[in-house]
Amino acid sequence: MTKKEIGRRDFLKKAGAAGVALGSAGIAGGYITPRKVAAQKRAIPKGPIxxxxxxxxxxxxxxxxGIPGMNTYQMMAEQYNKQGGILGRKIELLSxxxxxxxxxxxxxxxxxILDDQVDVTLGYISSANCKAVLPLSDELGGLIMAYDCGTHELMEGTTSPYKTPKYSLGFRTKAHLGIDNIGLALYIKKYFPDIKTMGGINQDYAWGRESWLIFETAMKKLMPHVKVVGTWWPPLGTTxxxxxxxxxxxxxxxxxxSSLWGGDAVTFSKQAQGMGLIERSRMAWSRGEPYPQEVGKEYPEEQIICCAGTHYFLYPPHDKWPLNKYFVEEYRKRYGKYPTYPCYHAYQAIAVYKQAVEKAGALVGGWPTIEEISKAVVGLSIQTPSGHLMIREDHNGIEDVLVGVSKMTPDFPFPILDPQRMEVYPAHMVNAPVGIRTVDWINSWQS
Amino acid sequence: MWPIYILNGLYFAAFIFLISLGLNIILGVMGLLNLAHGSLYAIGAFMAAWTITRLAEGASIFILLPALLTGTALAALFGLFMEYFLIRPMYKRALEYQLLITFGALMLFEDVIKMIWGGEAIYASTPFVLLGRVNILGNPYPAYFLLVMLLALVVGVLIWLFMAKTRIGVMLRAISLDREMATAMGLKINRLGTFSFVLGAALAGFSGALVVPTTPALLGFGMEPLILAFIVVVMGGLGSLKGALIGSLVVGQTRSLGIAFFPEIELAVMFLIAAAILVAKPEGLFGR
Amino acid sequence: MAQLKSFVRPGLIIYLVVISGFLFLPRIVSTFNLILFQYGITFAIVALGFNLLLGYTGLLSFGHGAYFAAGAYGVAMTAKYFPDLFSLEILIPIALLISFLISAIFGFVCVRHTKIFFAILALALSMLLYALLFKFYHLTGGSDGLYVKIPMLFGHTFANMRRPQFLSGFYHYFLVGMFFAAYIVMKCIVNSPFGKALQAIRDNEVRAELIGIRVRRYRLYAFIISGMYSGLGGALWGFVNGHVTPDVSHWIFSGELVYMTLLGGFGVFAGPVVGALIFNFLKLYAMGSTEYWMFIIGATLIIIVLVLPGGVAGGLARLASRIKQPSDKGAA
Known part of the structure; x- marks a missing residue:
């Protein structure tokens, strides 16, 4: 009963208050020039966002x-609208x-951006799409927040140290693929120190290529004796x-x-099981979190699975972090499934936008311009169902990362991460400092 | 692993063979390259996947039979409609119109598939899982792939017998050898054209239905096989059945061995082989 | 009298109206529609070249995307590997050179065939280029494609300019200029003895051979010219789009080029231009208005093939001649 009393609404309210408090702290920190603050008192536009x-x-x-992500956008937009929208404006979600x-x-x-003149674009799962679309934010003058794509090169320069931010109106409200692959390497070193060889199967585009690059670089540093026996690059959408x-x-x-994702991961899992690969080698999935639920009880045990952050419906534990409990229950009530990491990512994107608008709006006394919003995003630190998310001055989020192995339990109709062997690596262990390329950062580790 | 690589290549060749066989029959008899052939393959796959998911509860391997039947039948039906409404008015028209109308059909069919079965992938792996694995020289190998090869072989032999021994088969071959002469001899070209088109469509649908337990059925499903079938047809020679067989074996083995040994450039190697054959022998291996 | 008459030729008036319309467009339409129009113009250049092959030589290529990609990648890869050369006056010749080389090699193989063999062969070769662009990830960016930044011109940079500004400013006039240059050159080509020879080949290959036309060589020339037009269109398109991917070398894209040409009508010189402009708006508005846009595009294509084989321009021309004929008779 005591658990219920902390209630989700109270928690949300508190989280919101914390957001505002942080917001004003950010302003005091001088992210927006004081002159603007004094001069302007603007009206809030009438129509929806x-x-x-x-x-x-x-x-x-x-x-x-894609659909779990979109579901979450819808759920949260409705939720925010019920609470009065953002600065009094309702959200009109265009999917x-x-x-x-x-x-x-x-x-x-x-x-x-040009024709429909939307206020903000939240989106993109594919790294290739992110890489192509994010430059448009500055080129066309539109606010774009990438919500799920992982390419670490999106916000990084060509040499360390590089200048930040790369795009003044483009953001990513999550951490890049560095956390997944460094997390995997750390986990493998701890739990499977005896391995001698490794191979890779990754999609033939930015996401797959970069995932392997980071994983290989980290493994070379952490377990230099492990030999690479081969890498394969099927194109995205291989059947x-x-x-x-x-x-x-x-x-x-x-x-x-493997960094396979989406349908490719499901297809590959089924075929690999059918052909007997799973019995010969252990899979290490840099984004394996959704698939046990997707495939069901046939999903093999003992697979190493990374959650693209700490995005897991059982972590942080519901008694310690009621926001996760609320999120999981609300999502499950609506869509009949447990939320997977794209859902958490969608939550982060829409929540970052909301809090940044509120922070900038409090400052300018009205509806902020997109430039003002993007200034308010920098340094924003928010509470999400997975814990804490911070957006740095390179316009990229940083997060902790959760890695585990799959195990069948009597409680769920699909394997979950074995609670005895879950590892959370804090953000500073898996994210390169601002301005340093991830590869250079890994290579600078003292092993 | 060598036997497995070879078997993979054969498996791949098997279903590419069925597709390119259909494409080649249509090409030979009607002189028409059906760009929507891949869509007919996808229609067969979607229909079969749908059938399997409907019947999957506690099913046995015989679930495959209705799936193959419905998949083949629906693709044949689409082929019939397509021939009657789109291809027939094109008989006397120039090549560009014939190609473009099948290109239009390709775009149309992609969305028709989306309208009927929705945009999400359909997984229908029940038969694949049910058949389990067999042991090939110490390596596990899915029995379903062997079944695909067997069925493709049976269909190939049946088509060959049909072309060689039956009256209609001989007439079809006569048309593809010399169209004008066949017309002069009084063959009913139009009706035989319809027949060959429906036969080709059915082969594509059968191939799709046969493959779908191993892969998801999803939008754009027919694109890659269509390209591979083009390569087969170009390599083997336009309208040649023997060429389709040899061509698909080359394509299948190139893919399998290519992925095993030079994964970086496997796709390009396939096209390079096709280009090399064409430079050396412009009409294809068995073309006229 | 006759002089005066030739001065006020309706054709000339139409040209003047079209030119001034194109030039004033940035002031009339929204930026978004202007960019759509610019897509159309780049495709119009491609379609002009494409029609030299289809309409005037009688060869249907299902692989012209390859030469488009040659131009577009020529620009994008120069940006990546030789950033100092990223200037319009250098990039356009580079694109032309690369598309010349590739269309010369591919054309040499293709023109040994005609009809459906030619079509499939062109398709297969463009897919070879596609496979190379797709697979050499570290060189070409693979399926991610390459970003194309705003170019310089004779040392003048357009720095601090957002792309819509660049596109609706200088680049628009540059594009329109390139288009009319390409248009006039093509007009000269089809009316030259070379152009007449191509038409003779199209109408009767054997007779053309007999009167001394070297059929295969002329076909190759036509192929190369049309390939270079595609390359030019591809290069100009790269700046408008800001990003190039291997998709432009895929045969589906080549199919769209054929679609445009047919939509406008390949029997009329300006037909493909009309087709390219219409196709772009049709596709984008279909995409914007329904999930089933491919259905609309496909159905439109089928209807055009079935009932309007001369395309839009062909249909208009027929209509015009029907109106004109009675009046001509009246004057006589």
């Missing part, structure tokens, strides 16, 4: 990925499909992995690193 949400709604990535390739997304984004799986079985690595 036009918020474009872009996520995979068709194709293989829709059901395990768009991310399918169709990079070129289609460039065109869509241009339409959203037949048989040849890749056979090749992996032939190479016999102890650990197979």
């Amino acid at each position: 036009r918020m474009a949400a872009v996520s995979f709604l068709t194709g293989a990535a829709a059901s395990p990925f 768009y499909d991310e399918a169709g390739g990079v070129d289609a997304q460039v065109k869509l984004s241009r339409k959203l 037949d992995f048989t040849a890749h799986i056979s090749a992996l079985m032939g190479a016999k690595p102890d650990i197979v690193h």
Whole structure:
């Protein structure tokens, strides 16, 4: 009963108050010039906030990925609207499909910013789409917040130290793929110190290539004796992995690193199980969190799974972090499933936007411009269902990361992460400092 | 792992063979390259996947039969409609119109699939899981892939017998050899054209239905196989059935061995082989 | 009298109206629609070249995306590897050179065939380029593609300019200028003896051979010219789009080029231009208004093939000649 009394509404209120308090602290810190503060007292526009949400709604990535993300946007927009919207303005959520390739997304984004003149775009799962669309934020003058894509190069320069931010109106409200792959490497070193060989199967574009790069760099530093026996690069959207799986079985690595996501991960898992790869090698999934639930009880045990942050429906534990309990219950009530990491990412994007607008709005005394909003995003630290998220001056979020292995329990109809073998690596262990490239940072570690 | 690589190549060749066989029959008899052939393959796959998911509760391997039947039948039906309403008015028209109308059909069918089955992937792996694995020289291998090869072989032999021994088969071959002569001999070109188109569509649908237990059915499903079927047809020679067989074996093995040994450039190697064959023998291996 | 008459030719008036319309466009329409129009103009250049092959030589290529990609990647890869050369006056010749080389090699293989063999061969070769662009991730960015920044011109940078400003300012006039230059050059080509020879080849290959036209070589020339037009269009498109991906080398994109040409009508010189402009608006508005935009595009294509085989411009021309004929008779 005592648990219930902390109630979700109270918690939200407190979280909100904390946000405002932090907001004013940020202003005192001088993120916005004082002159503007004194001069302006602006009206709040009448109409709703036009918020474009872009996520995979068709194709293989829709059901395990795009749609849960979009569901969360809808859920949170309704929730915020019920609480009075943002600075009194209601959110009008416009949903768009991310399918169709990079070129289609460039065109869509241009339409959203120039023609539809949306207030903000929250979206993009695919790293390729992020890389292509984020430059449009400054080019066209539109606020874009990437919510799920992982490419670490998105916000990094070509040499260390690099200048930040790369885009003045482009953000990513989550940490990049560095946390997944460094987390995996740390975990493997701790729990599987005896491995001799590793291989990789990653999609043939920015996401897959960079995931492997970071993983390999970290492994070389942490476990220099481990040999790479081969890497495979199926294109995004491959439906037949048989040849890749056979090749992996032939190479016999102890650990197979994979950043496959969406439908590709499900397809690969099924085919790998059918062909017997799982019995020969242990998979290490840099973003494996959604698939046990997606595949069900046939999902193999003992797979190393990273949660793209601490985004897990059982972590942080509900008694210690009621916001997660609220989020999981609310999501489950609406959509009949447990939220997966895209849901948490969507929550982060919409919450960052809300709090940044409120912070900037309190300062300018009215509705802030997108430049003012983007200044308010920097340094923002918010509470999310997964714990704490901070957006740094490189316009990138940093988070802790959770890694575990799958295990069947009597409590759920699918394997969960074994509670005895869960590891959380704090943000400072898996995120490079501002201005330092992740690869350079890893290479500078004293082993 | 060598036997497994070879088997993978054969498995791959098997379903590419079925697709390119259909494409090649249509090409030979009607002189028409059906750009929407991949969509017919996808329609077969979606229909079969849908059937399997409907019947999956406590099913046995025989669930595959209705799936293959419905998949093939629906693709054939789409083929019939397509031939009747779109291709027939094009018989006397120039090549560009014929190609473009199948290109239009390709775009149309993609969205028709979306309208019928929705945009999300359908997984129908029950038969694949049920058949389990067999042991090939100490390596596990899914029995379902062997079944695919077997069925493709059976269908291939049946088509060959049909073309060689039956009256209609001989007429079809006569048309693809010399269209004008066949017309002069009084063959009913239009009706035979319809027949060959529906046969080609059915083969594509059958291939899709056969493959779908191993992969998800999703939008754009027919694109990659269509390209591979093009390569097969170009390599083997336009309209040649023997060419389709050899071409798909080359494509299948190139893919399997390519992924095993030079994964970085496997796709390009396939096109390079096709280009090399064409430079050396412009009409393809068995073209005329 | 005759002089005066030739001066007020309706054709000339139409040209003047169109030119001034194009030039004043940035003041009339919204930035977004202006950019859509610019997409259309770049495709119009491609379609002009494409029609030299299809309409005038009688060869249907399902692989012209390859030469478009050659131009677009020529620009984007120069930006990546030789940032000092990233200036319009250098980039356009580079794009032309690369598309010349690739279309010369591919064309040499293709023109040995005609009809459907030619179409499939062109398709297969463009897919070869696609596979290379896709697979060499570290060189070409793979399926992520490459970013194209705003170029310089004779040492003048357009720094601190947002792309819409750049596009609706200087670049618009540059684009329109390039388009009319390409238009006039193509007009000269089709009316030259070379152009007449191509038409003779199209109408009857054997007869053309007999009167001394070297058929295969002429076809190759036509192929290369149309490939270079695609390359030019691709390069100009790269700046408008700001990003290039291997998709432009995929045969589906080539199919869209054929679609545009047919939509406008390949029997009329200006037809493909009209088709390219219409196609762009059709596709974007279909995409914006419904989830099933492919259905709309596909159905439109089928209807055009079935009932309006001459395309939009062809239909208009027929209509015009029907109106004109009675009046001509009246004058006589």
